[in-house]
Amino acid sequence: MLLLPPGAVRAPVLRWAVLLLASAAFGIFLELLHLPAALLLGPMLAAILMGVNGRPVTVPRSGFLVAQGVVGTLMARAMPPGVLGEILAVWPVILMGVVSVVLTANVIGYLMARFGVLPGTTAVWGASPGAATAMVIMAEVYGGDMRLVAVMQYLRVIIVATMASLAARFLLDATLTGGTAADWFPPLHVANFAGTLLVIAAGLVVSRLLRLSTGAMILPMLFAIVLQGAGVFTVELPPVLLAASYAVCGWAIGSRFTRDILAYAARALPTILCAIVGLVAVCAVYAGVLASVTGVDFLTAYLATSPGGADSVAIIAASSKVDMSFVMAMQTMRFFLVLFTGPATARFIASRVSS
Numbered sequence: 001m002l003l004l005p006p007g008a009v010r011a012p013v014l015r016w017a018v019l020l021l022a023s024a025a026f027g028i029f030l031e032l033l034h035l036p037a038a039l040l041l042g043p044m045l046a047a048i049l050m051g052v053n054g055r056p057v058t059v060p061r062s063g064f065l066v067a068q069g070v071v072g073t074l075m076a077r078a079m080p081p082g083v084l085g086e087i088l089a090v091w092p093v094i095l096m097g098v099v100s101v102v103l104t105a106n107v108i109g110y111l112m113a114r115f116g117v118l119p120g121t122t123a124v125w126g127a128s129p130g131a132a133t134a135m136v137i138m139a140e141v142y143g144g145d146m147r148l149v150a151v152m153q154y155l156r157v158i159i160v161a162t163m164a165s166l167a168a169r170f171l172l173d174a175t176l177t178g179g180t181a182a183d184w185f186p187p188l189h190v191a192n193f194a195g196t197l198l199v200i201a202a203g204l205v206v207s208r209l210l211r212l213s214t215g216a217m218i219l220p221m222l223f224a225i226v227l228q229g230a231g232v233f234t235v236e237l238p239p240v241l242l243a244a245s246y247a248v249c250g251w252a253i254g255s256r257f258t259r260d261i262l263a264y265a266a267r268a269l270p271t272i273l274c275a276i277v278g279l280v281a282v283c284a285v286y287a288g289v290l291a292s293v294t295g296v297d298f299l300t301a302y303l304a305t306s307p308g309g310a311d312s313v314a315i316i317a318a319s320s321k322v323d324m325s326f327v328m329a330m331q332t333m334r335f336f337l338v339l340f341t342g343p344a345t346a347r348f349i350a351s352r353v354s355s
Contacts, residue, residue: 026041093293101334120346193238196233
């Protein structure tokens, strides 16, 4: 029997203990600031700090894949069956708004790549107005640097959430919360929870069999959308499972940061911030036009066109008095548009920049 030195066992255990404590501390602090995705950002910051200080923790790939499946079903839960009817009712307006935002984001991505702020594919995925976590995961699959994409995507989540909070406060005299459940152990619908777990497992198995690079997240999401639409079950995700999955995603992303990549991100930060603010400002203009054409209130239009991502926007919309169906209809259509056009767009822009 091979005996390992005591230090070889204690070192990984100690690193995980420090990572858990630091993740909890950062996550709670960000929750107190009412930031969406605080339970992902906190663990990500903890993993970054450990990694750049020479104490990285490696997240098992299987754990990361399961966490992606949970994120996929979370997104399906934010896309209720009524969304399809809302899209069909005013599809020309929604399509025009979706295409406008996506084209603007692609132009910003191209300019960032053209002027060397970020590499080609990384710039495209960083600027893409889809669900932030999904864009980071897809960036890795399609050749982007998920660390730099994470910097841009989550900075944008924070900026959009802050602006939405201010808009809600001054337009509706309301205050948004971070959106995570205060009750960590609500009553559990066992059948729905079992169905959700089966959907995640089926997505992972099919993804592995078909060797689909993004299947771990996309397939559970698609399966859940179809089954929910058919009335078979409703996605049930206990807050504890969500928190654990967000933490795993945060660790997987944060553990890949190095001192060099942080220094690169710091140098590019002013330009990245300008790009984010520019995209958010253009989307606000689109929101004004959308509100005047459709008659919805400005905050509903702003959240519908917001480049914060379907997952984070769903959290914000649920915390305010807006037309949730309209918001999710536009966010859902835009997510799928980015999902299906993103890889080709990234390749096209990368080839144009390098030529």
